[in-house]
Amino acid sequence: MPPGYREEYRGPDFFARTKYGDPLPPGEYIAVLDIRGLSQRLEYPVTVTP
Numbered sequence: 001m002p003p004g005y006r007e008e009y010r011g012p013d014f015f016a017r018t019k020y021g022d023p024l025p026p027g028e029y030i031a032v033l034d035i036r037g038l039s040q041r042l043e044y045p046v047t048v049t050p
Contacts, residue, residue, distance in 0.1 A: 016048045026048050027047075027048055028045065028047055028048075029046050029047075030044065030046070031046045032044075
């Protein structure tokens with residue numbers, strides 16, 4: 001993807017949870033996607049709403 005590439009996701013809502021299954025409180029977070037075979041994790045800013 002070229003530098004500065006941006007995409008927004010407007011799909012269905014889902015429950016934001018920690019890796020242990022606990023719900024996240026509302027706020028701003030960085031979602032991280034770790035894909036085997038890629039040399040770098042993908043990070044996305046997300047907003048959790050009540």
